[in-house]
Amino acid sequence: MVLTLYGNSLSTCAKRVGQVLLEKQVPFQVVEVDLSKRENRTLEYLSKQPFGQVPYLDDDGYIIYESRAISRYIAEKYADQGTPLIPTELKAKGLFEQAASIEQSNFDAYANPAVYEMIIKGYLGLPRDKGYFDKLIAQLEPRLDVYDEILSRQRYLAGDELTLADLFHLPYGVLLVEAGSNAMEVRPNVARWFRELVERPSWQAVKDGVKSTA
Structure with a gap:
């Protein structure tokens, strides 16, 4: 089926x-x-x-x-x-789970509400709070500094192989620019990493909407 x-x-x-x-x-x-x-x-x-x-x-x-x-x-x-997208070797899988936790705790926790504040609220016709958005981005930026240091030593967040942990960043990462933040672009290693993710054919196929393939 x-x-x-x-x-x-x-x-x-x-x-x-x-x-x-x-x-x-x-x-x-x-x-x-x-x-x-x-x-x-x-x-x-x-x-x-x-x-x-x-x-x-x-x-x-x-x-x-x-x-x-x-x-x-x-x-x-x-x-x-x-x-x-998920390593099978125990230590590599441990690093994947670590990276997946990083995404949820140190990225999504700030990017998600920031995007909601400036974009989703606009769609819903709700008042937006630029001060709250700026506060969230200010909390995100030092965490992205750590990302930049990690990504200066390896290609992806869990090592040199792509994992789900990297892909998990895409939906809200691409919307940060639209929301008014250049936090992903001004850090060279983060920018290199994220640009590669955005250019993947799989993301290009869903970025404007998910369509059936069967």
Whole structure:
């Protein structure tokens, strides 16, 4: 059975999963969930994703949600095809898990609310707080300084091989510029690393919306 991704094709988390599916060369279908019509709050949807968030994945009746968890599931289920995204050697996998934790604790924790403040609130017609955005970026920047030092010694965040930890940065990283921050661009090693990620065909295929491949 073809995997089915239920979500909004323009959402950051759907793009995260869509890119991984493409990297792993896994055919999939997208079922669009219209957030403006609150389709994510129906009883049917909530029976699959009880938090009412997007996306979730249906693999022949096996339901999994949370974009990073979905990505890990795909990467391990299809480990023998496409781009290797989770190391199998114990120490390398430990460094991958370390890098994945770095992304969630030291990047997403600041980039996500910053993008929400300046971009998502605009879509929703809500007032934006530039001062709060600036505070979040000020907290993110010293962490990106550490990224820059790490990336001066290795190609990717977990070493010299691409992993999910790198790809996890893309949805919010690309929106930081649109939100008004050049934090990813002014640090040379971060800029080199992120430019390479953005140029991957898988990201180019989902950046304007996730589309079915099957």
